[in-house]
Amino acid sequence: MEQKIYDHAVLADKFNKDASRVDWHDKTLWFIREKRDKAAWQIAEWEELRETASQVKNNVLDNLHDYLLEFEKQAQQNGVTVHWAANAEEHNRIVHAIIKEHGVSDIVKSKSMLTEECHLNEYLQQQGITVVDTDLGERIVQLAGEPPSHIVLPCIHWKKEEIGELFHQHLGTPKGNADPQFLTAAAREHLRQRFMTSRVAITGVNFAVAETGEVVVCTNEGNADLGVQLAEVHIACMGIEKIIPQRKHLGIFLRLLARSATGQPVTTYSSHFRKPRPGQAMHIVLVDNGRSERLQQESFRNALKCIRCGACMNTCPVYRRSGGHSYQYAIAGPIGSILAPGLDMKQHADLPFASTLCGSCSNVCPVKINIHEQLYEWRQVLVKSGHVSPVKKAGISGMAAVLERPGIYKFSGAVGRWFMKYIPVLVNNKLNPWYKQREMPAVPRQSFNEWYRQNRKQNGKQS
Amino acid sequence: MKVALFVPCYVDQFYPQVAIATLELLEKLGVDVAYPESQTCCGQPMANSGFEHLTHGCNDNFVKNFSGYDYIVCPSGSCTLHVKDHLHATDEKAAASIRSKVYELVEFLTDILKVEELTSSFQYKVGLHQSCHGQRGLKISQMSELVSAPFSKTEKLLHMVKGLELIKLSRTDECCGFGGTFCVAEEAVSVKMGIDRVADHVAHGATYITGNDMSCLMHLEGILRRQQSPVKVIHIAEILNAAQ
Numbered sequence: 219m220e221q222k223i224y225d226h227a228v229l230a231d232k233f234n235k236d237a238s239r240v241d242w243h244d245k246t247l248w249f250i251r252e253k254r255d256k257a258a259w260q261i262a263e264w265e266e267l268r269e270t271a272s273q274v275k276n277n278v279l280d281n282l283h284d285y286l287l288e289f290e291k292q293a294q295q296n297g298v299t300v301h302w303a304a305n306a307e308e309h310n311r312i313v314h315a316i317i318k319e320h321g322v323s324d325i326v327k328s329k330s331m332l333t334e335e336c337h338l339n340e341y342l343q344q345q346g347i348t349v350v351d352t353d354l355g356e357r358i359v360q361l362a363g364e365p366p367s368h369i370v371l372p373c374i375h376w377k378k379e380e381i382g383e384l385f386h387q388h389l390g391t392p393k394g395n396a397d398p399q400f401l402t403a404a405a406r407e408h409l410r411q412r413f414m415t416s417r418v419a420i421t422g423v424n425f426a427v428a429e430t431g432e433v434v435v436c437t438n439e440g441n442a443d444l445g446v447q448l449a450e451v452h453i454a455c456m457g458i459e460k461i462i463p464q465r466k467h468l469g470i471f472l473r474l475l476a477r478s479a480t481g482q483p484v485t486t487y488s489s490h491f492r493k494p495r496p497g498q499a500m501h502i503v504l505v506d507n508g509r510s511e512r513l514q515q516e517s518f519r520n521a522l523k524c525i526r527c528g529a530c531m532n533t534c535p536v537y538r539r540s541g542g543h544s545y546q547y548a549i550a551g552p553i554g555s556i557l558a559p560g561l562d563m564k565q566h567a568d569l570p571f572a573s574t575l576c577g578s579c580s581n582v583c584p585v586k587i588n589i590h591e592q593l594y595e596w597r598q599v600l601v602k603s604g605h606v607s608p609v610k611k612a613g614i615s616g617m618a619a620v621l622e623r624p625g626i627y628k629f630s631g632a633v634g635r636w637f638m639k640y641i642p643v644l645v646n647n648k649l650n651p652w653y654k655q656r657e658m659p660a661v662p663r664q665s666f667n668e669w670y671r672q673n674r675k676q677n678g679k680q681s
Numbered sequence: 682m683k684v685a686l687f688v689p690c691y692v693d694q695f696y697p698q699v700a701i702a703t704l705e706l707l708e709k710l711g712v713d714v715a716y717p718e719s720q721t722c723c724g725q726p727m728a729n730s731g732f733e734h735l736t737h738g739c740n741d742n743f744v745k746n747f748s749g750y751d752y753i754v755c756p757s758g759s760c761t762l763h764v765k766d767h768l769h770a771t772d773e774k775a776a777a778s779i780r781s782k783v784y785e786l787v788e789f790l791t792d793i794l795k796v797e798e799l800t801s802s803f804q805y806k807v808g809l810h811q812s813c814h815g816q817r818g819l820k821i822s823q824m825s826e827l828v829s830a831p832f833s834k835t836e837k838l839l840h841m842v843k844g845l846e847l848i849k850l851s852r853t854d855e856c857c858g859f860g861g862t863f864c865v866a867e868e869a870v871s872v873k874m875g876i877d878r879v880a881d882h883v884a885h886g887a888t889y890i891t892g893n894d895m896s897c898l899m900h901l902e903g904i905l906r907r908q909q910s911p912v913k914v915i916h917i918a919e920i921l922n923a924a925q
Contacts, residue, residue: 226867227866227867227868227869227870230867230869230870231868231869233869234869234870234873237873240873241877244877248852255825255826258828259828261828262828264828265827265828265829533826535855535856535858535874536867536870536874539870539873539874539877540870570731571731571863571866571867572867572870573860573863574813574856574858574859574860574861574863574871574874575729575813575814575860575861576813576817576856576860577813577814577817577818578813578817578824578826578854578855578856580817581817581824581826581827582826594728594729597729597730597731598728598731598733598734600731601730601731601732601734602731602734606731610730611732614726614727614730614732614735615732615735617726617727618727618732618735618736618738618739619738620721621690621721621722621724621726621727621738621739621742622721622737622738622739622741622742623721623738623742624718624719624720624721624742627690627721627722631690631693631694634694635694635695650865651865651866651868652864652865652868652903654868654872655868655872655904655907656872656875656900656903656904656906656907657902657903657906657907658903659695659696659899659902659903660695661695662694662695662696662697662698664697665693665694665697666688666692666693666697666700666701667688667693667718668697669697669701670716670718671718674716
């Protein structure tokens with residue numbers, strides 16, 4: 219992976235150059251957060267449902283080995299070929315080998331964050347395979363040559379007028395037409411041709427049922443179904459944490475997923491793929507890519523409970539005001555910020571700091587991942603592992619040295635306040651990021667400590 | 682009941698009136714308050730930046746200052762939460778004892794003193810900024826994300842203040858963007874979050890913005906003053922202590 223040039227703060231600063239666009243982005247996502255709230259409030263036992271989902275997932279993580287083997291056995295009995303990939307490269311090679319075996323050069327793919335994580339599209343393109351993403355939002359960002367900015371709403375950062383222009387350039391729609399219904403129809407027309415001619419369809423997996431060996435894919439557009447039904451080969455790609463023990467557990471997760479994601483009671487399509495139809499081949503690729511390692515890290519393992527609903531992104535005040543691309547990882551927002559450093563600490567050292575630790579993410583999480591606590595823990599791990607700038611390290615060390623010595627603290631406080639009062643330019647300048655858009659606090663005549671000694675000690679009140 | 686007053690470092694240095702109001706309020710309510718004079722900081726600025734391992738000296742000093750009291754009361758949800766969750770020291774037994782005895786001012790008033798009436802008066806329209814660590818960490822009020830019965834310890838106290846009109850907000854508990862070192866490390870987003878919070882209060886007619894944490898209010902004040910807005914910030918201790 220290329221070393222990134224800018225960190226989150228720099229890209230967020232860039233995003234904030236257009237305040238009205240930030241407002242629009244914030245309001246669009248907040249609207250979805252509010253829809254989620256309304257949907258949740260319609261279920262009296264919502265919190266109990268979250269707790270149950272969390273416990274089911276905990277059980278899965280505790281017994282992942284057994285569930286995976288059970289799933290593999292059932293899937294094989296259903297006539298599915300099961301592949302195991304240790305990492306992203308292996309996953310990409312397996313998928314490519316299947317496509318090659320069938321002599322195909324054009325394929326369709328429905329939404330899969332795992333394939334984004336593995337950079338499958340880029341890999342296949344390098345091998346001369348054309349991949350068409352069939353989820354409308356994903357197709358839009360694909361035409362624009364961008365990664366998705368949100369796991370559920372891949373093009374949430376695009377305005378309809380901009381999509382009209384993009385479609386004009388790529389699909390030949392009339393210039394200036396930004397009518398969502400018209401543009402959707404144009405995309406359908408365009409995608410339909412791809413569906414009809416593609417012999418291989420890749421899908422992601424929302425849930426893999428150990429008991430039956432089936433995979434469940436949730437979409438609102440039916441694009442996963444259409445792709446699979448028309449293709450000779452179905453390749454379902456999934457992270458190994460997608461397992462749930464039994465079919466009945468879908469009753470918990472399907473209720474939580476769509477409500478948390480978009481505020482819908484359920485996704486339009488919840489498609490179960492159990493066995494290939496006659497004449498069709500079905501493959502499931504089980505991908506580890508760091509998950510086993512994560513499973514061993516007590517502080518971080520329960521991030522693997524994630525069902526990719528995106529609720530933490532919609533509620534995150536930082537995500538809403540910095541945009542998905544500022545995270546520079548397939549999964550943006552709070553959950554991405556605790557997953558990404560697990561894959562590459564150096565590359566993603568900025569992400570756990572792109573948060574105020576407000577805790578809203580943990581509260582909306584349908585499987586109760588303690589996201590904000592893990593952000594705090596990642597900060598400790600990153601600093602201890604040396605992924606911190608020397609300037610910051612020196613600054614914080616200096617701060618610690620002052621704050622652990624009461625005498626020096628009082629002295630520095632008094633000196634600092636004196637300078638702020640009489641030579642304010644020392645802090646009120648361009649080098650102080652606080653002062654750029656905010657006034658510094660007014661300097662009081664004395665500290666509380668000084669006030670107390672002056673006003674209370676002589677009254678005989680001593681600590 | 683022997684209570685120690687824990688004053689956050691930035692309150693000590695920049696907002697002494699908040700600590701004075703807290704002290705006076707507690708005394709009015711008949712509490713015997715001590716102020717350990719060698720206190721400095723809870724260590725949160727280092728720990729939240731990833732340097733928890735550099736907080737030992739700070740923590741030992743905290744334990745030295747605050748051991749032996751029945752309660753430790755602090756006019757900040759954030760500092761209180763940090764002590765509750767992360768205070769570890771050479772004397773671990775003493776640290777554990779402190780973790781279980783530290784209270785944010787509002788929760789101390791409602792849960793321990795069980796305050797049911799106040800003599801204070803504050804004749805203004807007030808917007809309440811719910812600081813995240815107090816709200817979501819200490820559970821001072823119901824949170825908008827959760828499907829659960831509404832309550833607010835802070836509002837309960839504000840309703841006891843004569844003449845005070847609490848305004849409604851569009852977003853009841855969105856973060857202001859202060860976030861400790863986040864406020865300078867992620868300056869652009871921090872400020873935008875603050876601007877948006879301020880706008881919500883202003884649009885609903887607030888004359889004052891209050892809250893349990895002066896750090897959030899310091900950030901909002903910085904923005905209000907840059908905007909030359911007539912709206913002011915005031916810590917809840919100052920309102921609850923405001924004389925009739």
